[in-house]
Amino acid sequence: xxxxxxxxxxxxxxxxxxxxxxxxxxxxxxxxxxxxxxxxxxxxxxxxxxxxxxxxxxxxxxxxxxxxxxxxxxxxxxxxxxxxxxxxxxxxxxxxxxxxxxxxxxxxxxxxxxxxxxxxxxxxxxxxxxxxxxxxxxxxxxxxxxxxxxxxxxxxxxxxxxxxxxxxxxxxxxxxxxxxxxxxx
Numbered sequence: 644x645x646x647x648x649x650x651x652x653x654x655x656x657x658x659x660x661x662x663x664x665x666x667x668x669x670x671x672x673x674x675x676x677x678x679x680x681x682x683x684x685x686x687x688x689x690x691x692x693x694x695x696x697x698x699x700x701x702x703x704x705x706x707x708x709x710x711x712x713x714x715x716x717x718x719x720x721x722x723x724x725x726x727x728x729x730x731x732x733x734x735x736x737x738x739x740x741x742x743x744x745x746x747x748x749x750x751x752x753x754x755x756x757x758x759x760x761x762x763x764x765x766x767x768x769x770x771x772x773x774x775x776x777x778x779x780x781x782x783x784x785x786x787x788x789x790x791x792x793x794x795x796x797x798x799x800x801x802x803x804x805x806x807x808x809x810x811x812x813x814x815x816x817x818x819x820x821x822x823x824x825x826x827x828x
Contacts, residue, residue, distance in 0.1 A: 757786065757787065757790065758790075760787050761787055761790045761791055764776075764791060764795075764799070765791055765792060765795050769795075769798040769799050769801070770802045772799045772802075773799050773800070773801075773802035774802075776788070776799060776803060776807070776811065777803055777804060777807045781807075781810050781811055781814050782814060784811045784814075785811050785814035785815040788800070788811060788815060789815050800812065
């Protein structure tokens with residue numbers, strides 16, 4: 644900044660010297676005709692170049708500095724926002740990992756529970772197991788029967804009431820994605 648300040652002061656000095664010289668030219672009588680006894684001619688007004696003083700063009704002088712300051716402020720704001728976004732992303736990643744761990748534990752527990760149920764129902768008498776499956780909802784019954792040995796599952800379905808056995812069989816025939824089969828299409 645000191646180099647800029649020095650440049651401004653040098654420009655002011657030059658302008659002040661120029662203005663002083665113009666004043667002297669205006670005030671001194673014209674000596675070129677001193678030998679003539681005539682009245683001195685009116686002084687000639689020298690054209691003084693109009694110079695733009697730094698204070699006159701203040702906005703133009705600080706435009707670059709203002710733009711730089713505005714740019715720096717915007718960059719700082721963007722950096723602050725970026726830090727906040729990074730913190731939010733880290734928080735979301737932690738929550739996602741926590742959710743995945745919870746779902747894994749839940750799915751493992753469900754698999755263990757289903758395997759236990761499959762073992763229990765495979766050891767039951769078919770007529771008693773059929774009575775239990777008739778009480779359970781269709782989805783649960785179908786899920787357990789799918790995991791049983793085909794011979795044991797067939798025997799249990801044989802002991803059930805026909806409408807309940809049919810509903811469970813339809814549910815067992817559905818693909819895993821949940822799309823229902825309509826007449827083979």
